[in-house]
Amino acid sequence: MDDFIQIAASHGQSFAGYIALPTYDSAPGLVLLHDIFGIDEHTKAIARRYAEEGYVVVVPDLYWRLSPRVSFSRHGDGVAQARDYDRRLDLEHAIDDINSTVEALREHPAQRDKVGVLGFGLGGKLAVLAAAHTDVDCAVGYCGAALEGYLHEARRLRCPLVLHLAGRVASASETLVRGKIRAAFEYRPGVTIYEYECGESFTVPGPGFDRSSASLSYSRSLSLLKKTMGPIYAIERVWKRHTYHKYVTRDADAIMETMVADPYFNDVPTMTGAVGHESLKRFYVEQFMYSIPPDARHVPVSFTIGTDRIVDEFVMCCTHTCEMHWMLPGIEPTGKYFEVAMVAVICFRGDRIDNLHIYWDQATVLAQIGKLDTEGLPVVGIQSARKVLDIARPSDSLMPGVSEGDDKRG
Template sequence: MMLSIFFRLEYWCAEDVLETYWLSRKHRPRRDNKMDDFIEIAASHGQGFTGYIALPGHDRAPGLVLLHDIFGIDDHTKQMARRYAEEGYVVVVPDLYWRLSPRASFSRHGADLERAHEFERRLDLEHAVDDINATFEALREHPAQDGKVGALGFGLGGSLAVLAAARTDVDCAVGYGGASLEGSLSDARYLRCPFVLHLAGRVASANDVLVRGKIRAAFEYRPGVTVHEYECGESFTVPGPEFDRTAASLSYSRSLSLLKKTMGPVYAIERVWKRHSYHKYVTRDAEAVMDTMVADPYFNDVPTMTGGIGKESLKRFYIEQFMYSFPPDAQHVPVSFTVGVDRIVDEFVFSCTHTCEMQWMLPGVEPTGKYFEVAMVAVICFRGDKIDNLHVYWDQATVLAQLGLLDPRGLPVVGVESARKVLDISRASDSLMPRMSGPDDKPD
């Protein structure tokens, strides 16, 4: 039975415990529906400016000051603020250009590009640090904020994140930048909090190599500082010509790791995954499954590229091609289970007799009636307390060979031995490389 094979019942009798967790004192649902707006921030000498604020789905959350790049508080910056709010932060983006022109923002293309660079040149960094400090104070006074406050910036904002980490009492900071960080080298020695630097920029000349080396050397040996490098353009996190999805995703997780470690919040993502799996495999309740996911999730079975993008498409995939396509003898043997800051990696061995259509795994293949075993890895990524996406990997050639759909003779392909080696490491290795075999490769 799928119930006894895939899950233990004790995981699921705790449904009320899960609900209690979300409704705990630290995570009360917000009573208002307004999740983003502008707030007033008091500046020095009786002046004031505004900041864009994005709120999480609950009160009593840590604070995050998001420092915009040279384009001001544009739609992309607002989107990033809302994304971090989904992670559980009260996010405020201060209008750092207010002394030049309140709420100025520029297009990332065309004639506006030069105007954006002009505002960057005209920005007084000392005043900007004062305004960031004022934003910290406003954030700490906000009724939804509770606990520590961090800073995160891109481009111009990345350089200002360095200044904030060196000159204010912020609890942690993250900076994205490239060659422009050369002007922040003198402040690197004064960093007062945990700091992550994402150093981007393709190296195009000997001078670029020298600049990057100077920046790296100034930051990476400081206590509490971690430097990550990316061989891509400085705008690799922004959709456009320089966008690099892999680097953007990796840097996002690294940023989140520092924020969560320093400030929280820590969600019970393992419980969410178990709840998701329970409804997917046991109750087969598609609505309950989708309730554990963000509004725009996706699923990808990597070898077959089956799955869905978006809530409706994924829900249809689960109902029509996934939840009812497991043979009665399907088994799931856990191998390892790793819980990270924003993802879970679940390694297991899946086995069954191919007695029904399995469109998610073997699209277009009629039941063969043959038994197979395969090692699989699922990577489950979270956004806050919801599942954002899932990727599942397995060796399709191993499956096809066991079903008689692929002749492994003369090919570097094995059959059931592949999965059984995962469960029993004493089994012989290098069976496809006879000349490599030896005493250490033979089973007892």
């Protein structure tokens, strides 16, 4: 069921705003500004996603003076209708409505402290204007060429700003516009600009969607929001609890409690894993937790904690005494000992694990268990993992004609 609130406007009027609440009270606020299509299901999903990150999110109906709570299809006739509303929108009134939304957020019982603003397309342009004309604490704008008419606002910015610009443009004039935007904003204090090699609709599911760029821009947006407003979760503690139940208690229910409702897991070299709560729980029980050799051990190499992810680098050492469905599917136990360098990238949504990607060099594993003849191939065995643990070991052993040793480190 959709949740809307009424927001007081000037002259005794009011307008609607879609609200998405986080799990915890006393959360920072986020004004999410819709694009030309209004508050549609796509925008509501974004609001719910940021609520999972720990924000009280309100999406003001910027079109209420034209037609309250209207939204348009992103296909067919809806595109022309949306563009018409975009042309008819009074930007001064829109800024007033954003300011009213900020005030309503500050008065909401679940909100505390700071309020940021984030927008896409039309909303991205308005997020920039809000950074210049309201008292928001930070702003994120997914912007296009429409920002060209507001370059002078760069001098009025009052808070940190992140701009996401699509890098794939169709003409020389569009390239020139991107240059003008960069020149106006890039060197202003507190402004960071990112460009992406994709079209302006790269965050919207459909023909122009670019998953990698959308994910990267999301993390960058979240970085500014969390740095400026919080919340900061103890994600290392969550990861430790996850691994404890995965390797020690082998409690699938406890593992899944550390994850979001729709997680996924991907062992990149073998493409083993699963998508979705029940499928992933079944994968852990049937293919993973009981497919770890009893002598297996992890040797830590590095551990990096970011805004919304952890990168855990380690060397796995074990003897292939049981079927390892996730790493060596279809291969019977060989009894061979092997070591392999691995990297786990653990992405979080709020204080829960959203997904995991695990990387390793499968060729070195197959070579060590006798399933790959390395003669004539640029493949090494156990030396690969041991070089990660000891940089004094020689480099370039596979490169013909390279006979000189490494420099000595001071």
